[in-house]
Amino acid sequence: MGIRVWPYGHWYDSGEPSPYRDTSICFSPNIFGSALGRNLSRAGADHLIRLLLLNALSSCKSSADALAYQDDVYIFLGMGLSMKALENSLPQYELDPCDLQFPESERLSPYDFSSGDSCLEIEEDVEHLSAKERKLLQLVEMGFLIDEASSAIEASGPDTDITELMDYISAARMNTSDEQQELPCQNLHDDEQPGPSHQHGGLSTSKKRKKLFKEEEIWENKQEFWRRKQKQSYKKQAKSPDYEDIVHLPKLMIGFGVPDHPLHMSHRTLPKSAVGPPYFYFENVAWTPKGVWTTISRFLYNIEPEFIDSLYFSAAARKRGYIHNLPIENRFPLLPIPPMTIQEFLPHTRSWWPSWDYRSKLNCLQTCHASVQTTNKIRNALESWIDEVPPERTQKYVLYECKKWNLIWTGKNRVSVLEPDEIELLLGYPINHTRGASRTDRYKSLGNSFQVDTVAFHFSVLKKMFPNGISVLSLFSGIGGAEVALHRLGIPLKNVVSVEISEVNNIILRGWWEQTNQKGNLIELGDIQKVTGERLSELIHSLGGFDLIVGGSPCNNLTGSNRLSRNGLAGEQSVLFHEYYRILYTVKGIMDIMS
DNA sequence: CTCATAATGATATTCTGA
DNA sequence: TCAGAATATCATTATGAG
Known part of the structure; x- marks a missing residue:
């Protein structure tokens, strides 16, 4: 008898008998796509199950966890089932990692079935500095x-x-x-x-200093x-052997095209399985550790990421990758076009802006800002050069700090950090969008959000398609960048299901929803890990399906700004990426059955 | 408890000049 | 063409005040 492998989202509805009736098993469609829905030979199933269990058991945080992650395999255990139960249900399989033919690099570490604890300890932190x-x-x-x-x-x-x-x-x-x-x-x-170090700029002999x-x-x-x-x-380190496997970032980050720029690509063909409905839209930072975008793309139908720098949409840079199945023809930008340079955006800084600070765009808006110490140091360094242009080494130092912290000139020799209001406008939100939250929280939430004009440019194709309103499943909503973008495009929000764990962000989104007199339904779900297939099924049936699934998964462990835990996709927060496609596949599966 | 503040490197990539 | 320099980066944590 063969073993049938079920795509998640089908198993509980189909009523067909399965040896794993209580357990749903889902593989990434790109890896095991050919196995989905087919009867495998005993040997094939044997191999699959072994692979699956090995991966699952070595990556599961504890036996009580319902979810187990591994890059290429995804398992969801049915209600009430623990890892232990799965293990017991398969006594006939001798699970010895050593006799499997994994490539050396994928060989899994030894694990202990009796202990519920993780065997997947993150290897000792990236070797720190030697003594x-x-x-x-x-x-x-x-x-x-x-x-x-x-x-x-x-x-x-x-x-x-x-x-x-x-x-x-x-x-x-x-x-x-x-x-x-x-x-x-x-x-x-x-x-x-x-x-x-004194040879810089040949100034060591200058008496001017x-x-x-x-x-x-x-x-x-x-x-x-x-x-x-x-x-x-x-x-x-020699050149990496798997250099070709890695997604390379384009030199010009214009994606498939931006306004006022010759189009890079006018249309594309998507894999059949990726075509909507529903449409989906995924976002994350462009500069990640090696191989992360390759992995992400593999889970999302191998669609080529669209890398865009929001530099082309505002006065601040924001390099992000987007994977989506939206049409790319006839996009149009959100109006009015915001100021495109710092000087246009902040005219009052013009009179203090030194000629040697050549910046016209800000760097990426982050969650942290410079300390007062930093700005004081800069002032001190500049103040000794009364009425003269500071030497090159001073300029270099000041520019380095200004670029690093996005400092702007607010007085003679005085630089300051951006205010939360200014960041709101730069990112395309209404002013005071985050007002009410603490200053720290505002910086944090804004630093983590979408650039509205950029996202709206991509969403603009939806306007003609959904004149009567759209139903959105918004994962990792944050302060509601996607919702704001759709609203500013004039697309009515029929239903919005927002999955966001931070209460601060929920309050901000709710506040905006009320202030803009939204007529639709706003449903808030908290922890994405607790959003079950059943819950999604209920929602889909009561709301009549989703038109758009949008989300930017946590970047904490991917971004270069993270000094302590840049662990890639396996990191504590960024691992939630797996929730994105779990929900995407689930919704797609349920909606397929309905239609 | 919340909030503000300041100190804490490393990496991947692009640029540049020989 | 290529080695070396330059650049940019949705952050975490401890601490202390209130």
């Missing part, structure tokens, strides 16, 4: 030059106490120079100290430190 490097960086941050710091460590060993190392360096300085050299932290305002700022000095040294470290790691 030696840590010491070196510490000294560099104190203002010592890299070369003297590293020779001190070479001589005394990496375990030497930091104060001893400092003594060593000052002693060494005494020997190499007749002049008394003081420690950098104590005195940086006098004449130069010898060292490589009045002050040598500690901040600039340390910044330059740190840059040098990371440059050297990068060089080392570059040498170490």
Whole structure:
């Protein structure tokens, strides 16, 4: 007897007998698509089940978890079933990972069936700095030059106490120079100290220089430190063998085309299985760790991601990848067109904007902003250059910080962070959209949201299709970027089911819904992991299906700004990507049955 | 408890000049 | 063409005040 593999969304409705009646098993359609709905041979099923169990058991967080993730396999256990039960239901299969023919790279770590705990521990964090490097960086941050710091460590060993190392360096300085050299932290305002970092810009001999700022000095040294470290790691790693498998980001991030730009692509053909209804729209950051977009695309019908920089829609950059099955013909931009440069958007900054700050666009709006310390340091560094243009090294330092933190000029030598109101406008939201939440929360929610004009450009094709309103399933809604975009396009919102766990964001969306006098239904669901197939089925039957499924899954573990847990798709928050396509497949499955 | 503040690197990619 | 430099990046955490 063969074993039938059921696509999730069909199993509970079909009434056909299955050896796993209480367990639904779903594979990524691209990997096991050929197995879906077919009767497999005993051997084929055997292999599949083994593969599935191995993957599931090694990636499941605990036996009580209903959901198990692995890049290419997705399992959903039916109600009341635990991993244990699944395991018990298959006693005939000897589960020994070693006798399976996995490629070495996919070999799973040993696991223990009796323990419910995870066997998938994230490997020890990306190897941090070595003890030696840590010491070196510490000294560099104190203002010592890299070369003297590293020779001190070479001589005394990496375990030497930091104060001893400092003594060593000052002693060494005494020997190499007749002049008394003081420690950098104590005195940086006098004449130069010898060292490589002073060769920048050939200014070391200039009498014009009045002050040598500690901040600039340390910044330059740190840059040098990371440059050297990068060089080392570059040498170490040869070119990656699976280079071709990786989705490459386009040089010009214009996707399939943006307004006022020659079209890159006028139409495309989608795989049959991906064609709507419903339409779907997925978003995430463009710059992810290697291979992430390849994986995402594989789960979403191998559709080519559309990489777009919101630079072409506003005064701020926002590089994102979008995977969707919307038509791309006859798109039109949202009106009015917002200001496209910083100077147009913030005219009052013009009078303070130095000529050497060549920026006309802001960088990506993030969830964090610069500290007052940073802006003070910049002011201090600039204030000594009365009536003259600061030297190149100062300009470089200031520009680096301004770009990094999106600082704008609000006074003579004074830079400031953007206000939440300004960010709202830059992202295309109505002003005061997030008002009411704490300042911190506003920055956070806005930093995590869609750029409305960009999304609206993609959604504009829906306007003709749904003149009587649209039903939207909005996953990871946040502050409602998709809803705002549709509303601004003039597409009536018939039903909106918003799945968002953050109460702050829910309040913001609800507030907007009321303020804009929406006539449709707003249904709020909290935790996406608790949205079951049954619940979706109820909703689909009562609302008559969804026209659009939109969502941007958490990017926390993908973005380069994350210093601590940039673990890729397996990371704590970004793993919820799997929920996106689980729900997409489920809804698609249920709607297929209905039609 | 909430809120604000400040300190905390690393990576992938593009650019550039020889 | 290519090595090295330059650039950009939807963040997390500890801490302290109220």
